[in-house]
Amino acid sequence: MSNTLIIGAGGQIGTELTLALRSQSEKGQIIAADIRDNSPDLIKDGPYIQLDILKRDEVRRYIIDNQIETVYLLAALLSATAEKNPDFAWKLNMEGLFTILDLAKEGYVKKIFWPSSIAVFGPSTPADNTPQHTIMEPSTVYGISKLAGERWCEYYYNKFGVDVRSIRYPGLISYKSPPGGGTTDYAVDIFYQAKSCGKYTCFLSKNTALPMMFMDDAIRATIQLMNAPADRIRIRSAYNLGGISFTPEEIARSIQRQLPKFEITYQPDFRQAIADSWPNSIEDNYAVNDWDWKLEYDLERITHEMLKNIT
Ligand code: NAD
Ligand code: SER
Numbered sequence: 001m002s003n004t005l006i007i008g009a010g011g012q013i014g015t016e017l018t019l020a021l022r023s024q025s026e027k028g029q030i031i032a033a034d035i036r037d038n039s040p041d042l043i044k045d046g047p048y049i050q051l052d053i054l055k056r057d058e059v060r061r062y063i064i065d066n067q068i069e070t071v072y073l074l075a076a077l078l079s080a081t082a083e084k085n086p087d088f089a090w091k092l093n094m095e096g097l098f099t100i101l102d103l104a105k106e107g108y109v110k111k112i113f114w115p116s117s118i119a120v121f122g123p124s125t126p127a128d129n130t131p132q133h134t135i136m137e138p139s140t141v142y143g144i145s146k147l148a149g150e151r152w153c154e155y156y157y158n159k160f161g162v163d164v165r166s167i168r169y170p171g172l173i174s175y176k177s178p179p180g181g182g183t184t185d186y187a188v189d190i191f192y193q194a195k196s197c198g199k200y201t202c203f204l205s206k207n208t209a210l211p212m213m214f215m216d217d218a219i220r221a222t223i224q225l226m227n228a229p230a231d232r233i234r235i236r237s238a239y240n241l242g243g244i245s246f247t248p249e250e251i252a253r254s255i256q257r258q259l260p261k262f263e264i265t266y267q268p269d270f271r272q273a274i275a276d277s278w279p280n281s282i283e284d285n286y287a288v289n290d291w292d293w294k295l296e297y298d299l300e301r302i303t304h305e306m307l308k309n310i311t
Contacts, residue, residue: 008074081181174215213243
């Protein structure tokens with residue numbers, strides 16, 4: 001029986017990915033790992049280890065000793081946090097990836113998932129329906145690290161046959177675990193503020209369109225990509241995934257349809273420049289053709305789910 005390790009399992013994506021993979025696996029097979037001392041309550045039902053991805057020797061020993069064959073490497077600094085600490089962001093976002101790619105090159109790890117982001121695109125990228133292959137000149141340290149990571153993933157696949165798979169996630173919206181310092185976090189915070197005090201001050205301007213996705217769709221896409229036959233995976237850098245595209249004004253209107261008294265005001269900060277450098281919307285025809293990707297949640301459905309589940 002092969003084991004799976006999720007590194008960064010305590011984060012926004014990791015908690016829900018751990019839950020989803022455990023629901024489809026034998027007991028004990030999905031091991032959650034994070035630098036945090038303790039497992040988040042939501043994933044306490046299964047194995048948890050404290051692991052720092054930057055401790056290369058410890059990570060190698062754990063993976064080899066426990067016959068880990070699949071690794072989901074989620075530990076990273078996100079866009080807004082990375083701008084405040086660029087040196088450390090580069091270190092964290094790159095060194096961990098090499099540790100896992102090398103373990104796969106040596107034959108210990110058989111399959112890797114490592115997430116990329118819409119942040120790989122930059123101000124010179126066509127902003128509407130951004131295609132899979134296009135100009136990529138990211139202007140944030142986060143985007144630079146994700147683009148470099150993509151190139152290394154493709155290199156390890158081409159040179160060493162490493163089975164590494166990746167998605168350029170849009171901004172992810174969820175209610176089970178909070179977001180970890182991204183520019184798209186406003187699209188989660190807004191629901192919490194709408195429920196708790198009926199108003200929200202947005203750190204992006206009202207017409208800033210960004211690609212977004214509900215977490216259930218993102219988790220389904222991740223598992224679908226990882227389960228796809230290797231010969232259908234044409235992209236070994238990272239797949240575009242479109243999600244839906246909306247502005248702060250549009251999400252506010254969607255909330256107002258359910259909470260008519262909700263009010264939004266705008267006070268853009270440093271994150272506006274990050275958002276302005278990213279696409280408005282993304283084309284994901286490669287994911288559709290290669291592994292039958294299909295989105296399920298539109299904005300109205302996301303709003304309904306978020307307002308229903310946030311207490
Ligand atoms: P998050 O910040 O919520 O979670 C990251 C987790 O990694 C945290 O639990 C943190 O404790 C852990 N971690 C940090 N340093 C670590 C270390 N040294 N060793 C082990 N664990 C460590 O992030 P997330 O939103 O869940 O994102 C996961 C991945 O997906 C990241 O690579 C991110 O770039 C990517 N991504 C996220 C989004 C999004 O909207 N959430 C969008 C695009 C890409
Ligand atoms: N949601 C992420 C961020 O804003 C995009 O990768 O950083």
